[in-house]
Amino acid sequence: MNRSMTVLAAALGLVLSVGSAAAVPAAAATPAAPSTATAQGYTPAAGLAAKSEDANNKAFYEAVMKSARAKQAANPYLLVVAVTYDASQAPSFRTVISQSAQIWNSSVSNVQLRSGTNADFRYYEGNDSRGSYASTDGHGRGYIFLDYAQNRQYSSLRVIAHETGHVLGLPDHYSGPCSELMSGGGPGTSCTNPYPNTTERSRVNSLWAYGLAAAG
Numbered sequence: 001m002n003r004s005m006t007v008l009a010a011a012l013g014l015v016l017s018v019g020s021a022a023a024v025p026a027a028a029a030t031p032a033a034p035s036t037a038t039a040q041g042y043t044p045a046a047g048l049a050a051k052s053e054d055a056n057n058k059a060f061y062e063a064v065m066k067s068a069r070a071k072q073a074a075n076p077y078l079l080v081v082a083v084t085y086d087a088s089q090a091p092s093f094r095t096v097i098s099q100s101a102q103i104w105n106s107s108v109s110n111v112q113l114r115s116g117t118n119a120d121f122r123y124y125e126g127n128d129s130r131g132s133y134a135s136t137d138g139h140g141r142g143y144i145f146l147d148y149a150q151n152r153q154y155s156s157l158r159v160i161a162h163e164t165g166h167v168l169g170l171p172d173h174y175s176g177p178c179s180e181l182m183s184g185g186g187p188g189t190s191c192t193n194p195y196p197n198t199t200e201r202s203r204v205n206s207l208w209a210y211g212l213a214a215a216g
Contacts, residue, residue, distance in 0.1 A: 041133040042150060042159050043174075043185035060136040061169040061207070067120040067142075081111045081208055083167065086119035093146050093160065097123055100160040103194055104168065107201045110208035111168060121167055123160075132159050134166035142167070154185055155192035169207040170200055 068083050087097045101113040121142040131150040136142035144163045151159055162184050166172075176183030178191035181200055196204070 063136040063142045084116040086122040090123035090125040108204045110205045157194040161194040168204045
């Protein structure tokens with residue numbers, strides 16, 4: 001009887017393990033994300049001033065814009081900027097990253113996200129006590145880090161769409177409602193909305209208005 005119960009428990013444990021791995025793995029051997037000086041998390045970091053967060057967000061957006069501008073200098077009056085991302089270092093989230101890109105591409109018209117190798121920014125995955133965050137070194141290179149634990153606790157699609165919002169120039173606003181994508185983890189774990197609201201969509205379109213001509 002004891003042996004039968006042990007076998008049953010082991011089998012159940014295997015099923016649960018496989019089910020969890022299909023969602024978001026608890027750990028995996030992935031390349032470490034580049035070390036940088038600035039980062040913005042999905043949830044507010046203790047002691048991080050709003051002014052500092054705004055500066056970090058601006059640096060990330062400007063780094064991506066600088067990269068896109070350099071690659072598309074031959075078309076300075078392009079009305080729609082194509083920002084390229086590389087999800088190869090975040091294989092567990094590849095599908096959700098694609099869904100996030102589709103959400104943004106259907107929400108705004110002056111900038112579009114495209115998957116590719118010559119990327120303006122990259123996604124990484126792994127374990128980090130800071131959770132998920134967008135970061136830049138301020139020299140034209142930026143990335144989004146996706147933390148396993150946080151993506152189990154919160155809606156992964158909302159987390160990724162939120163962090164991608166930083167790429168497009170939006171700051172955090174943790175005190176906002178669930179209907180506001182950039183409120184991030186502020187509304188709590190029950191909030192699963194992955195869509196930017198009207199104000200956020202308008203802001204992104206304004207930031208990327210007239211494509212690279214405006215940034216030049």
